[in-house]
Amino acid sequence: EWEGLATRVGEGINRRLWSAERGVYVDCSVEGELSDRVSQHANALALLYDVAPPERHQGILSHILDGERGVVETEPFFTHYLLGALFRVGEDRRAVDLIRRRWGSMVAQGATTTWEEWNYWGTKRSGRWIPRPRSLCHAWGASPAYQLSSEVLGVRPTRPGFREFSLKPKTVDLRWAKGVFPSPRGDIPVSWRRGEKSFTLEVRVPDGCTSDVAVPTLDIAEPEIWLDKERVWPEREATKKPGRVKRVYEEEGYVHFVVEPGRYTFTVRRRKGASRKG
Numbered sequence: 001e002w003e004g005l006a007t008r009v010g011e012g013i014n015r016r017l018w019s020a021e022r023g024v025y026v027d028c029s030v031e032g033e034l035s036d037r038v039s040q041h042a043n044a045l046a047l048l049y050d051v052a053p054p055e056r057h058q059g060i061l062s063h064i065l066d067g068e069r070g071v072v073e074t075e076p077f078f079t080h081y082l083l084g085a086l087f088r089v090g091e092d093r094r095a096v097d098l099i100r101r102r103w104g105s106m107v108a109q110g111a112t113t114t115w116e117e118w119n120y121w122g123t124k125r126s127g128r129w130i131p132r133p134r135s136l137c138h139a140w141g142a143s144p145a146y147q148l149s150s151e152v153l154g155v156r157p158t159r160p161g162f163r164e165f166s167l168k169p170k171t172v173d174l175r176w177a178k179g180v181f182p183s184p185r186g187d188i189p190v191s192w193r194r195g196e197k198s199f200t201l202e203v204r205v206p207d208g209c210t211s212d213v214a215v216p217t218l219d220i221a222e223p224e225i226w227l228d229k230e231r232v233w234p235e236r237e238a239t240k241k242p243g244r245v246k247r248v249y250e251e252e253g254y255v256h257f258v259v260e261p262g263r264y265t266f267t268v269r270r271r272k273g274a275s276r277k278g
Contacts, residue, residue: 010051017042023059025052027072039072040064040082047085057089065094075117075125076102076141083147092151092170099144106141114141148179153190155181158212167203168214168254185209194218199268207261210246214254215266224271225255227264232257 017025019034025046027037043064046052052060064071074082079102086095106115116135117123123130150156154169162183169177169192178191186206193200199218205211217223225233233248233255247258257266 006049010049013046013051022063023056024063025060037072038064038069040074041072041078044074044078044082044085048081048088054089061086061089061091061094065098073124075123076115076138076143080140080143080146083143087147087151087170092172095147095151096172096174099147103144111136113137114139116141148177149181152177153179153181153192154214155188155190157183161185162206162209164210164212166212166214167201168212169201169216171199171216171218183209197270201266202264204263205259205261209261211259213257213259213264213266214251215257215268216254217268218253220268220270222271223268226267226269227257 013025016029017027017034019026019038022038024038025042026034027039027042028035043052043060047057047060063069079098083095083098086092086098102118103114105118109120113136116138117125120134120136122132123134151170152172152174154167156166156168158164158166162185165183165188167190169190171177171192171194174194176191176193179189181188181190183206185208187204188206188209189202189204191202197220199216199220201213201215203211203213215225217225224231227245232245244262245257245259247256249256257264
């Protein structure tokens with residue numbers, strides 16, 4: 001029932017709020033007339049919740065992110081959804097760059113906490129500048145703590161209570177990442193590091209959990225993957241070890257290992273004797 005309703009809402013948005021002329025969703029329609037106002041808010045939600053078909057994605061992003069078209073920009077709270085939309089449609093680099101620019105601006109202004117808005121002395125939340133004091137310690141400004149943990153470290157629950165979770169790092173242009181993701185079953189420490197011709201991923205899976213660990217092969221030519229001191233892919237020797245690795249399968253750019261509780265160190269490196277071509 002809810003899926004059917006979601007489909008009908010999406011169809012209504014596409015029918016009533018899409019401006020083919022501008023290549024974006026507008027904020028409202030009054031008696032059939034599309035408004036002039038365009039916001040990052042409405043377009044981010046259209047991307048995040050799969051309202052916008054894929055062929056519209058790049059045009060929407062070019063329009064709302066270029067900073068030259070009078071588009072109403074999101075403040076820290078709603079940028080959470082904009083970041084989610086960028087990661088959702090595979091624009092990982094744009095998401096990380098947005099964090100650098102917007103939260104980097106806070107840091108440049110002397111922030112030691114996350115703020116309510118981008119400036120401590122005014123707001124553009126309504127689309128126009130209004131000078132007024134803002135909160136300088138605001139939980140809703142802390143979206144990168146979630147996005148970097150869920151997307152760059154790559155930890156996401158896949159069953160209630162973290163009985164199962166996935167670990168799928170997005171390396172973007174970073175050389176390393178390290179953090180701890182809290183869960184009801186215990187902390188999940190994760191770290192990864194990218195070398196010139198190697199990649200190392202470390203994780204501790206708490207008791208009572210199963211994890212689907214996706215190890216990126218990146219652009220390493222003829223890669224092989226080692227678990228601790230044993231090669232586990234492409235020979236898949238890991239599947240012979242009950243209680244440690246339960247399953248191995250492949251996805252474009254990743255090799256997945258479904259593992260039980262314990263500590264794991266996966267290393268990707270170029271196979272010895274591999275051809276140097278490419």
